[in-house]
Amino acid sequence: MKTYLLIAIAFCNSWTACGQKESGSSEEGKTKVGGNCEGCEAIYESPVPFEKLHWTDTLPDFNDPGPKLEISGIVYKKDGKTPAAGVVIYIYHTDQKGVYPVKGGEKGWDKRHGYIRGWAKTNDKGQYRFYTLVPASYPNSNNPKHIHPVIKESDKNEYWIDEFLFADDPLLPEDERNKTRFRGGNGILTTVNDNGLLKAKRNIILGENIPGYPAK
Ligand SMILES: [Fe+2]
Structure with a gap:
């Protein structure tokens, strides 16, 4: 199938504002948290029903060339x-060319988010895990490479948390490195090379710096 490349910057003026933070979405009767978020509803496009999601997922690009x-x-x-x-x-996230790749015929948010996306649901220990490739930054830009995450708790609407970023990325801005308030916890990843697999940890704290999040 011919692969069409969707140029990310056509829709994303900045790496932190790509498809998020604009229009509202909420579920009736649920607590609205996290402010407005255009595109967060893409979480409902999971190919697997939420109740059947596993705590680990492998994204479609994992076996392609790349880190x-x-x-x-x-x-x-x-x-x-x-x-x-x-x-x-x-x-x-973007592919190895820095774009959100599409294949044609997309009908949902995959038109903008591309097909490199994944879903996981934490297990009883709160664990999650993703296998994918390290994305590339947008073409001809100073935007750091990043992975967009969206969270859905059963009793709340979906909301975005700070992107996964990479500590070894020369494009990561100094103010981002020095930031102290992260939505959902620090998303800057430090990778360790384990026989060719770059491993990184990020713990997520629900509600941390999330507007409207209940105190308890
Ligand atoms: Fe982006």
Whole structure:
């Protein structure tokens, strides 16, 4: 199948604003948290029903040429101590050319997010894990390479947390490195090469710096 490449910057003026933070979406009767988020509803396009999601997922690009990446961690409740089970995490990112690739015929948010996306649901220990490739930054830009995550807790609407970024990325801005307030915890990854697989950990704290998130 012919692969068409969707130029990311056609839709994304900045790496932190790609398809997020604009229009609202919410579920009736649920607590609205996280502010507005255009594109967060893409989490509902999971090819697997939420109840059947596994805690680990391999994205479609994993066996393509490129730096192989394993991201894993534990999702904690707002207290930062209690593992949170059953939390759905949706991620998407660019390919090795820095674009969100499409194949043609997309009908949903995959038109903008591309096909390199994945879904996982934390297990009883709060664990999640993704296998994918380290994305490339947008073409001809100073945007750091990044992976967009969206969170869905069963009793709340979907909301975005800070992107996964890479500590060894020369394009990662200094102010981002020095940031102290992260949505959902620090997303800057430090990778360790384990026989060709770059492994990185990120724990996520639900509600951390998320507007409207209940105190308890
Ligand atoms: Fe992006």
